[in-house]
Structure formats: C-alpha cells, structure tokens
Amino acid sequence: MEFAFTKEQLMFKKEVIRFAREKIVPRVAEHDRNHTFDFEAFHKMGEFGLLGLHFPEEYGGGGADVVTTVLAGEALGEAGVDGGLTLSYGAHSFLCADTLYCHGTDAQKTRFLPPLISGDKIGCMGLTEPNAGSDVSAMKTTALKKGDTYVLNGSKTFITNGPIADVALIYAKTDPEKAHDGISAFIVEKGTPGFEAGPPMDKLGCRSSQTSELFFSNCVIPAENLVGMEGLGFLMAMQTVEWDRSALLSPMVGGMNHALARSVTYAKGRKQFGRPIGKFYATKEKLAAMKIFAEAAKLLVYRIAWCKGQGKPLNHLEAAVAKLFVGDWLLGPSNDAVLLHGGYGYCHEYGMERIFRDGRLAPIGGGTSDVQKMIISKMI
C-alpha cells in the first residue's frame, strides 16, 4: 500500500487551486447569498478543462486518470469554491455526461459530449421522485414506447441543475410492472414539448446550485434518445456510484482543508484574555478534529478513486463506507469551524457557516447515510 500522489498530480492540484482562487472564489459569497448559479465560473471551468477532465481528447476532454480528476475536485474545495458550484459540476460531469460517455451510442456521444465538456451546455441527472427517493424502484415516471418515440410522463424532484440544464439524463420506467429492472435512461433536451423544470428550490446549503423539480407531461422524445438498453437504467445509475463516492465527495475533503487553513489563521490572530485563542486547548482540539476528518476522508475517497482507475469491479461495500463516513463525520468538524470563529463563524462574511450548510447535503444527496448503513449491514 502506498498513498502518495505523483508530482504531476500535485502540480496539477496547485494549478487548479490557483485558477479557482483567481477566477471563481471572489464571486462565491455573492452567488451563495443570492442563490444564483455562476454561469461565468462554470464556463471558465470548461475552458480550463475541468468539466471534461477525464473524458477522451476526441470529445474535447483532458484524458486524465480518475485520481487526478478526483484531486481536481479536492482542489476546488481547498481553494474555497462553494459546495453549490462543485455539486453542479459533479451532477453535470459525472452523473450526466459520464453516463452518456459510458453507455451512449457514438452518435449520442458525438452530439452531446463536446458541448457538455466545454460548458456550452449544462447537464443534469434525474432519478429521484417525490415518492421515490431512497427507494428508487418505486419511481412512477414512465417512458412508454410508441412507434419510434418514447412518451414520458411523471415528475422528478431535487434535481441539481434542473432549472438551467440543456441536457437532462432521465431515468424512467419502460416497464412499470417491474422494479429496478424496469428502469431505463433517456436524454431529454431543454425545450422538448411536455418537459418543464420547476423554479429553483430554496435550500439550506449549496445555494448557488440550482435544484428543481422536472415535469414530464406526454413528453415525446425520439427512440434514439434511449441511453444504453431498456431495463438497464438502474445498473447505469449504480455505475456512477464510484464517481459519486469520490469526485463528488472530494470537494468536501478540500472544503474541510480550506476551513482548517482559515481557522488556523483566525486562531493565531484572534486574541481573547490577552492571548491568541490558538493557545487554548479547546481551539487546538477543534483544529485537530478538522484535520483528522480531512485525513480520514481523503484516504477513503481516494481508495474508491484508485480502485475505479485500476478498473476494479465496483465495491459497493467500501463505496458505502466512504459515503457514510463523509456524510456522518463531517458534521462535527464543520461545526467546529463555525464555533472557532465565534460570532463571525455565524456570519456570512467569514464563509464558515456556508461550509457548514453546504456540508449538510453530504448525508442526504446521492443516498442517505441510512441507506449506506443498510448496504453495509447487508454486505458485511
């Protein structure tokens, strides 16, 4: 076992941090406050090559390995990019574009991947429904074949990038009688008659990402918009799990390192009782908790990334461990980051409350902590 990054990976990480600090971070607070998506930053991420880092060059991607790709997410968090933008990036690049890349036809890839990779188009992925969250198999949205079309009816909810997406990867039942095996995946483009996105939801955190419901009312799409084969949708969604447990979690690891660095600076400068608060044991204990979380989470997240990069079969058990750990153990140290800053920690200006709020998604999105515990307890 050996956990070090290569020199090139570390250099790339530094570059991403520099890019993000210069081009994205200065506007993060404003977008978070206004609940607005930072289109400009997103395009710049495309230009920099982040949106398609791991895709082959033929589609405009960077051809990077999985670990480097995951490291880029960590770098964004470490630079101080908010959880909203990194969530939007994750949903776009991994949940939507990567599924198209892995399962789409050549025609679908040639048509959709280049604009998604450049950031000219935004993608989203719709799996969750009002009555089918943890229990995906209960989904009610249908896609029934009619000649050389599919007709979609139903709705999705909590869809990241929903209100702004040009390309939606939608999971729907082609066989409503079946559970998981009845689910298939489709591309639905913005502007398709019968397809509408609801208004952005007002959320606790990740506010710069736009989340909404999606509605399908006799929405007719060409049959060639089926991604992969009928009935394989659930398996395809499951194949994004490794990205979900690595690339979507790594910004949180980076975010904790960002909070830690800020907390160290604050602890050295803020004086109470005639001494920097960093001299008090209670402050050191909080810093230690942040550091320990970041160290532990990093190992778990990169293990998943490394295994994926090695082409190993998906290890649901260890993926669930990584997700559960980040989801459940993040609360304490992100709360510590707020507390360490005292009243300023509670104020928007210092950014600590944002990190705390953004982190509250970790035990919910992409499968709740309870679901991870269900998986682990079944598999051990």
Next chain:
Amino acid sequence: MNFDYSQDELDLFHSLETILGKTTEVRPKNLISKLAWTGYATLGENGLAGALPGAQERLAQWKPAAYRTMEYGLRIAATTLRRFGPEAWHATWVTPIQQGKILATAALDQAEGEPDLTGKPHDKGYLINGTKTAIPGAISADVILASGTVEESPALFLFQKETGDVSLTQGATGLYTLTAHETFLPDTQVAILSKKTPLAPFLDLLKNRIQIAEATGHAAALFDQAKTAAKTCPEGGKPPIAKQEIGFKLATMYTLLQTSRLMSANASGLIDANASDAAMASSCARVFCSDAANEIISSALEVMGENGFKKGGPADRLAAIQALRVEGPSVGQTKEAIGNMLLKY
C-alpha cells in the same frame, strides 16, 4: 498510489492467522521464534514494510498484551539499536531479538515528576540514575533498551536482566516503571548520540505506530465478535443483524474499523518513508483509531448484551482500550500536539 496489498503481504497475513489460530503459546519470546519464519519479526527489513500495520493488527487482535511486548522489542528496541547503535550491537542484540532468542523491550517515557534517565561517566562505563515508565513486559525481558541523556546528548542504555541497582514496579495498567539508582552500565551497553540526533521524535513515532495498530486490533476483534453474534440465528428466528438497530450499529463499527485501517497504513508508510508529515499523520491516526476502538467496544457490548461480558468477550478489552487512550501521550495530549503542529506553536 496503491491501495492493494501485494501477494507476499497477503501470504504473510495468512501465515500469521494460521499460526495464531492454532497456537496456545502466549510467551512473547517463544512466539517471536515461532513467527520468525513468516518474516513478521523483520518486517521493514525484508521488503514487506507495507504489511507491518496489518501484521500488527492481527497480533493485537489476538493477544494485546503479548503483542505490546513483542512489538516493543522488535519494532522499537531492535529498530533503534540497528539505526542508532554501534555496529557491534547488531550481531549481539538485533539478530537474536528478531530470532526470539533474546526478549527485548523498550523504556521511552519519562515518569511524571521524576527525573529522566541520565548517565555520568564512571570508570569504563556510566552510572545511570532516573526513572522510565510505561514499559511493557519489563519483568520478562532479557534486555531493556532505554532512552536518556549523557551530558545533554541523547543516549541509549541497555539494561540486562542481571544488571544490579535497577528496580521494576508494575503499575495499575500492567506496564512497568524502571528506576535506576547509581546503576553501573559498561560502555559496551551505552551509546551516546550526537546532540542533533532526533532520537525522541523517532521513538515517539515508533511507539505511536504500535498504539495505533493496537487500537485497530482491538477494533477488529470486537467487530468480529459482534458480527458473529449478530449473524447467529436464534432457533426459528431471524439473526439480530436483520434488525436495523443492530445492523446499523455494525455498519458504523465497520466504517470506523476500515477507516482506522487506512489511517494506520497511511501513518505507518509515512513513518517508514521518514516523511515530513509522518508525525501529523500518526498523531491523527492515534486519536482516530483510539476513539474508534472506544466507540466500537461500547457498540459491541450493546450488540452482544450480557454475552459481551462473558470471559473472552468484548468486555475483556474494556480496560485495555481505556488504558490505551490515557497512556502517554494520551488522546487528549495528542489532539493538543496536532493543534500545535497546525498552528506551528
């Protein structure tokens, strides 16, 4: 980056499990000689350094007390003697320790309020005074390697069983305190190092690694016991793990265990690589793994109920886990040390 064990490392684990599964031997010296052929005693020198935390975990899972003494001899005494001792000590001490012919332990910790070991030149040797504490297996050891100073330079002292004027007392946690009073050691048993030698931080890391793996070994043992109990079906009924209350507890225990293993392996690798972040990684692992073991034992007892308190059950490890948390540097002190490293205090 590589998160896999090599085939050689897996083979070593298999050999250890096979031997430990069968043997009734608990005397550290005999165990070391029994395990010598597997490569356990020379891990780090035989190209299998990556297997060290996994091997340590297995030993600690099996018999924590024997593990401690063996590891203090092999991983602290032998390693330190090889790295800092004169050439002559290698053949005299290191090889026999690794073969299980001599049982060694190490005395690293200064007792609170007591003077550390110091040596002053005398005749063809040194007179040693002072106290060391938290020494495992001191009473059965043939030789105790102790750290101290001679005229402000870091020094290593070798106390043999027959060395006079040394007293050993056992503390409440089972570890020993050594007190030397005008104890004469010939100069062949004293090594004086250059003032710049980072002996203390080096020894701290070696000790830390043993503590981390011990916590992980406890965690592994407790998880296994609880899992077995939770999967055992009562006649005609469902196994307890089918209940969410129990299943979710085991899921959390497993998550803590797996994370502990990664942190232990990471810290160990950085220690071996002499990396600048080894102290930080091992301090983080020390806190995490000790806290994890503590959480896991209370969950294991909840999962197993009264059975957890039977002989050989999780409750047997309760005191050892608590002792591990408080022994120096304690979990609280280590958190403070992490804070200091971050703040550069």
